[in-house]
Amino acid sequence: MTPLRNPVFCALDTTDLNKATRMAARIGDTVGGIKLGLEFFTAQGRKGVEQVRKAGDAPLFLDLKFHDIPNTVAGAIRAATQLKPAIVNVHAAGGRVMMEAAARAATEAAEEFLVPRPLVLAVTVLTSMDDEDLAGTGVDRPVPDQVRALAELAQNSGMDGVVCSPHEASVLRADRGSAFKLLCPGVRPHGSAPDDQKRIMTPAEALEAGADYLVIGRPITAHQDPEGAAQSIIADLPKPAAPAGNTEDET
Numbered sequence: 001m002t003p004l005r006n007p008v009f010c011a012l013d014t015t016d017l018n019k020a021t022r023m024a025a026r027i028g029d030t031v032g033g034i035k036l037g038l039e040f041f042t043a044q045g046r047k048g049v050e051q052v053r054k055a056g057d058a059p060l061f062l063d064l065k066f067h068d069i070p071n072t073v074a075g076a077i078r079a080a081t082q083l084k085p086a087i088v089n090v091h092a093a094g095g096r097v098m099m100e101a102a103a104r105a106a107t108e109a110a111e112e113f114l115v116p117r118p119l120v121l122a123v124t125v126l127t128s129m130d131d132e133d134l135a136g137t138g139v140d141r142p143v144p145d146q147v148r149a150l151a152e153l154a155q156n157s158g159m160d161g162v163v164c165s166p167h168e169a170s171v172l173r174a175d176r177g178s179a180f181k182l183l184c185p186g187v188r189p190h191g192s193a194p195d196d197q198k199r200i201m202t203p204a205e206a207l208e209a210g211a212d213y214l215v216i217g218r219p220i221t222a223h224q225d226p227e228g229a230a231q232s233i234i235a236d237l238p239k240p241a242a243p244a245g246n247t248e249d250e251t
């Protein structure tokens, strides 16, 4: 993936094409990337995605969270790859064979259609869920244990990284190494409402915990000044460490 200007993907969760296009035009050159997900795609489809990405001129995370039999997911990844997203995703709970098929489909589609290969990430446990919600699905271990197990499965199945909450970022960074991408929603600047998110941290805390990318939606899009909100979130991020050997001569 080409380097981003910063790690923040802004989620444009709306069914309204004009609203999404206007928002992309307003914040597209401030944020690191734009995320379009199920709400927008179900209403506006591929043409809508193309229109928003032209308006925003920022890398696209196409968040469709595929979870189906391997053949169906491979076909969906193939179709998604043609839209030239930087990132696509599937649910890790779809299992090893499904994730292997997804990774292979991204590689093959990129070669066939002469487009960049997107990163394929696996969603572990949704950031809107806590232990009780997870237990309700029949999984009795605590959320962090389930996230660690799904991340291991995802890495062994050829995923480029996972979607997790910032709460799990530091342990996954230690478990899975520095090359495995960690993309974290569930990010809220100080003073923002959690909304339906249950495992949250601030943008700075999430990056310090080891996140590579942050997904932030409503704290920007529902703000009365979305550009200002995005700029202030980005200004407060810790600066990346300078490369080794690049220290200034202080004499």
Ligand SMILES: O=C(O)c1cc(=O)[nH]c(=O)n1[C@@H]1O[C@H](COP(=O)(O)O)[C@@H](O)[C@H]1O
Binding pocket: 011, 013, 037, 063, 065, 089, 123, 125, 126, 127, 128, 163, 164, 185, 186, 187, 195, 197, 215, 216, 217, 218, 219
């Ligand atoms: O895959 C995702 O992007 C995702 C995974 C997850 O576990 N939690 C989560 O919130 N998301 C997405 O991240 C965005 C978060 O939006 P806000 O809660 O408005 O910041 C939404 O578009 C969600 O669909």
